[in-house]
Amino acid sequence: MICGRKARPAAEQPRSPSDGSGGPRRPGRALKKMGLTEDEDIQRMLRGSLLRKIKSRGGPRERLFCLQEDGVTVCFEGRFGRARSQQSFSVMHIEGVREGHQSEGLRKYGAAFPERHCFTLVFKGKRKNLDLAARGEEDARHWVQGLTKLMGRLQAMSQPEKLDHWIHAVLQRADRNKDNKMSFREVKSMLRMINIYMDDVYAYKLFKECDHSGDERLEGREVEEFCRRLLRRPELEELFGHYSGEDRVLSAEELRDFLRDQGEDASLRQARAVIRAYELNEKARQQDLMMLDGFMMYLLSAAGDILNQEHTKVHQDMSQxxxxxxxxxxxxxxxxxxxxxxxxxxxxxxxxxxAGCRCVELDCWEGSDGEPVVYHGHTLTSKILFRDVIESIRDYAFKQSPYPVILSLENHCGLEQQATMARHMKDILGDMLLTQPLEGQDPHNLPSPEQLKGKVLVKGKKLPEPWHEHQGVTSLLDPEEEEEEEEEEEEEKLQERNSRRAKDASQVAPELSAMVVYCQAVPFPGLAHALRHPRPCEMSSFSERKARKLIKEAGPALVQYNAQQLSRVYPLGLKMNSSNYNPQEMWNAGCQLVALNFQTPGYEMDLNAGRFLGNGCCGYVLKPPCLRSPPGEGTRRLALHIRVITAQQLPKLNREKGSSIVDPFVRVEIHGVPADCSKQQTHHKLNNGFNPRWDETLSFQLQVPELALVRFVVEDYDSTSCNDFVGQFTLPLASMREGYRHIHLLSKDGASLSPATLFVHIRCKSL
Known part of the structure; x- marks a missing residue:
């Protein structure tokens, strides 16, 4: 995170426009680079505004919110009282800004504030929303518009611009007396901030080389020169020199050779296009030449990313x-x-x-006033109205992906409230809700994601056809409920409660039954029976334990079963901390709906994000041929060689605790079929999170590359305790590009750690 942690002296505290502070604070260099120094919204944010934090407990609290000169950090603190605790957040961590009462928090607790005074900041990762109310409509508008502009500018920055912005933000934090000059003491403070240990003698030598005025202060161009020297990339200079030769200039022909070695389109036409797009020097560009700066721009752009950029959009066949x-x-x-x-x-x-999820779960229970509620039954979890959940699904189902959303209902309601559920879904979702088989489609076969675009499907119990009330119901328990019953009986021997729940859930309302079309939840009939009598529109759910047992005892048969109908796997019901299981073993067996606790970060959710990264994050990924039509053809075996070269600008851990500089190492993990699962790691580098260099090659052999995920993990080595997580990135091997590539690291909860990167070389070879 870029924000400053140290509170300013009282005299320097930014003041609210309402307290007669006068003109704006001087914008920093970062805002000048973004072209926002004269912007009215930004000026108001720099001066600061009194905003109320709307929370469920303790009532609204007024805080002074101020944008810092770096154009990225927003600091806020208590306006009154003796104790002033400063907190901050980065604009780079905001995912969206919602105006008015457009969050659960403001709908519940913000009624006392006019809607036009209110807005919500939605953060990336797991950080909670920040619900705010301004004193007036104008103040709220300035913050909404200003934050939106900043987010847009930051998103549009190239990686070199992000690096430049980042280093200048650090400089501003290190400039303690705010005189826009850097003493050697402040430079040393800055080096610690950016996670690098530099010998004092070497650091002072570099400082003196840049101090052309000789006044023991760096300012203006001297600071820029110091930053340029810090941001040097010797490994990229060496690579550039290898292809450019002694003249240190890449011709179009030499760039073509580099592109060919990268596995890219290696035509002269493409090489010239790259020069036109990335070369910074106008004269060089006109002569189809590329200088070092242009070459670095290219390698740090999306074109140099390890993820195949064609895979950031939907590119797979969606008609199956x-x-x-x-x-x-x-x-x-x-x-x-x-x-x-x-x-x-x-x-x-x-x-x-x-986040691209296409199957969400609703645990539905009897509520007061005839309104069903959603919560985790028999626990202390809070309750939300079923109706409110359906409204949220209506509003957000297709913002990230156009492909169908499945509502997995775990139904514990009586007939009357089931009918209410059906009515709410019909009234709120309208035409989005699929209630009939598609016209012209065989009603006994599953349609494709393409055919179901923009549709919401209900997964639940269905009455036999035709249904008459006098017919007894043998068991209409949700398969998931049945398995949870079995587990609880095994684990806790709560037979009495189980039988009571089974009795209560043994009926289904005709109105709700009618909404189940392609996802009829049924008890698992056994593999032998299911393979003899396939019913594509029926689906069964398995606990992770049951799924593992099936994989172990009849893996190939389970693959065949999953080639013709849907199955859902879910975590054991007795995990108190909502931990997850490894989804890879379930995907290996062709299970489609491998359900995870999205609220629980960890490697399991990293794998889930990586699995769905390769088709535009649309929530649907085509299974490889061997899982669609088993036994299928033999797969192409691969040798994978990953040379871990360097890392750049790794985040400092526990910065507020003044922790030491990291000792980073990189681990590469392969997640795939059991024969392919392995991991290797580099040695650790002492005291350098800024630009550590390893130059170590890690090699793997893969039997089924189509199913493999590659996870890059950076950790801080500790000889006496567990290593600390620094960052990671996971992607499908099929979406990984060969050659020299940058990897943009993510935090534990999936948020960007920009500008932190790894630089690697990837080579694949058929065996």
Whole structure:
């Protein structure tokens, strides 16, 4: 995070426009580079505004919010009282700004404030929303518009611009007396901030070389020169020299050779196009030449990213039946924390859907006033109205992806409130809700994601046809409920409660039954029976334990079963902390809906994000041929060689605690079929999170590359305790590009750690 942690002296505290402070604070260099120094919204944000934080507990609290001169950090603190605790957040961590009462928090607790005074900041990762109310409509508008502009500018920055912006933000933090000059003491402070240990003698030598005025202060161009020297990339200079030769200039022909070695389009025409797009020097560009700066710009751009940029959009065949796709699926979607005492929230559905999730779970229970509620039954989790959940799904189902959303209903309601559920879905979702088989489609076969674009499907129990009331119901328990019953009986021997729940859930309302079309939840009939009598529109759910047992005992048969109908896997119901299981083993067996607790960060969610990265994050990924039509053809075996070269600008851990500089190492993990699962790591580098260099090659052999995910992890080595996580990035091997590539690291909860990167060389060879 870029924000400053140290509170300013009282005399320097930014003041609210309402307190007669007069003109704006001087914008920093970063805002000048963004072209926002004269912007009215930014000026107001720099001066600061009194905003109320709307929270469920303790009532609204007024705080002074100020944008800092770096154009990225917003600081806020208590306006009154003796103690002033300063907090901050980065604009780079904001995912969106919602105006008015457009969050669960403001709808519940913001009624006392006019809607036009209110707005919500939605953060990336797991940080909670920040619900705010300004003193007036004008102030709210300035903040909404200003933050939106800053987010747009930051998103549009190239990686070199982000690096430049980052270093100048650090400089501003290190410039303690705010005189726009850097003493050697301030330079040393800056080096610690950016996670690099530099010998005092070497640091002072570099300082003196840049101090052309000789006054023991760096300012203006001297500071720029110092930053340029810090940001040098010797490994890129060496690579450039290898292809450019002694003249240190790349011709179009030499660049073509580099592109060929990268596995790119190696035509002269493409090389000239790259020069026109990335070369900074006008004269060189006119002569089809590329200088070092242009070459670095190219390698740090999306064109030099390890992720195939064609895979950032939907590029797979979306016309095959649903059972031929992995489908991003959430378990206990309503929870924001653990399943025992966590908070239930409609915002959890919004976050899951915006993360590309296409199957969300609703645990539905009897509520007061005839209104069904969603929560984790028999626990202390809070309750939310079923109606409010459906409204959130309506509003966000198709903002991230146009492909169908499946509502997995775990139904514990009586007939009357089931009918209410059906009515709410019909009234709120309208035409989005699929209630009939598609016209012209065989009603017994599954349609494709393409055919179901913009549609919401209900997964639930269905009455036999034709249905008459006098017919007894043998068991209409949700398969998931049945398996949870079995587990609880095994684990806790709560037979009495189980039988009572089974009795209560043994009927289904005709209105709700009618909404189940392609995802009829049924008890698992056994593999032998299912393979003899396939029913594509029926689906069964398995606990992770049951799924593992099936994989172990009849893996090939389970693959065949999953080639013709859908199955859902979910975590064991007894995990108090909502931990996850490794989804890879379930994908290996062709299971489509491998449901995870999206609210629980960890390597399992990294794998889930990586799995669905390769098709535009649309929530549907086509399974490889060997899982769609088993036994299928033999796969192409590969040798994978990853040379881990360097890292850049790794974040400092626990910065507020004044922790030491990291000792980073890189681990590369392969997640795939059991024969392919392995991991290797580099040695650690002492005291350097700024530009550590390893130059170590890690090699792997892969039997089924189509299913493999590659996870790059950076950790801080500790000889006496567990290593600390620094950052990671996970992607499908099929979406990984060969050659020299940059990897943009993500935090534990999936947010960007920009400008932190790894620089690697990738080589694949058929065996």
């Amino acid at each position: 039946p649903l059972c031929h796709y992995f489908i991003s699926s959430s378990h206990n979607t309503y929870l924001t924390r653990n399943q025992i005492g966590g908070t239930s929230s409609t915002e959890a559905y919004v976050r899951a859907l915006m």
